[in-house]
Every structure is written in structure tokens, then in C-alpha cells.
Amino acid sequence: EPEVTQTPSHQVTQMGQEVILRCVPISNHLYFYWYRQILGQKVEFLVSFYNNEISEKSEIFDDQFSVERPDGSNFTLKIRSTKLEDSAMYFCASSLQQVGNQPQHFGDGTRLSIL
Amino acid sequence: QKEVEQDPGPLSVPEGAIVSLNCTYSNSAFQYFMWYRQYSRKGPELLMYTYSSGNKEDGRFTAQVDKSSKYISLFIRDSQPSDSATYLCAVDSNYQLIWGAGTKLIIKP
Secondary structure, eight states: OOOOEEEOSEEEEOTTOOEEEEEEOOTTOOEEEEEEEOTTSOEEEEEEEETTEEEEEOTTOOTTEEEEOOSSSOEEEEESSOOGGGOEEEEEEEESSSTTTSOOEEOOOEEEEEO | OOSEEEOOOOEEEETTOOEEEEEEESOTTOOEEEEEEEOTTSOOEEEEEEESSEEEEETTEEEEEETTTTEEEEEESSOOGGGOEEEEEEEEETTEEEEOOOEEEEEEO
């Protein structure tokens, strides 16, 4: 069964450094998403992306965050100047159509640790 | 106002029992409801996906939505130790999912 893959599985970064989290969505999917889950808290929506544009973003997704689909397969989340509170699991998801018509499928996440 | 409420548990039941997991939500406009299962150090795995009110069955799993009371349920029949995981409910809201806290389920052999 096709799956969403994320790399790396664990990223350790010094505060203030830039980090790029990578995702390969399911190949025929058109909608892409990033979520995060801080330890012990709910999963939170960050951003949705379609047709090379951001469709929707949450309040969490401020100017330090950016997303990109640099080629036909990868979808990346960049955090420009990491803070301690950015430490979390980051999940990438994709769907064939927007949520409501087709469900989202998730990768296993990248655990981001900011020191 | 919290949009999706879910008891975090843990919920511990003996193998073979019927498990009932529940969530409530606040916005009557939500129409799509999902249950995901999450094993430790893994991503959420889609289990059930329902639209509007009613029941949906898939093997040992049944998802139920009651829009009049804003209540969603997941039933697991003949529970197995391999069902031990965290179960998350989620609702669709404008291209994003809003999540419950997740219920940790433990099935005792």
C-alpha cells in the first residue's frame, strides 16, 4: 500500500538554527499538509498546500515557517530560526482531494529536538 | 471553547472485550469524522472515515456518528492485544483536521 515517507526520523538542532523536514507524499495525491504534536498535547494543524500554494495555515505557522514542493515528489517544511518550543513531532500528510472528500494519510513523523 | 473533546484514558480492558471510544465536538457544521490509530513512535493511521450521521463498519471496527448530540464513537469487537494503541478522533474543518487528545487503549491478554 502506498505510504507517506518522512525524513529524518529524528533531528537534533541547536536553537536559532534552520531546519528542513522532508516528506514524500503518496504519488497521486494533490493536497499536502503539515501537523505537529508537542509531547503530551493534541495534534495541531500547521499548513495545507495545493497547486504550489498555501491553501490554509494556522496561527502557529508564522513567518519562521515555510513550505515548498521543490520537485514532483518532495514536500518540505522549513523552520528558519528554531526555538526551544519548536521541539515536537512533525507529521506530513497527503490526500487525493481536499479533506472532506478524501481522508488524509500520514507519515511516521520527524521528531525535532531543539537544544 | 475546545472543539473536540476526548478522554485521554488510559482505558484498560481484557482481551476479547468490546471497546467503546468516544469524542464530543462543539461545531454542528462539521460533517466528516475520522478515527486514527497511533502506535508508539508512529504516525496516525486511518481506521475509519465517516460522513454525517450513521454507522460504518469495517471488520471488527464500527464508527458511529450522532450529529444531534455531537457525539462520535468507535467500537472494537473481539479486542486483541495488537489493538493496544492510542486512538484519535478528528473532524474536518476547512481543509484541516481538528483532533481530540487521543485515548490510550490497553488490551490485557
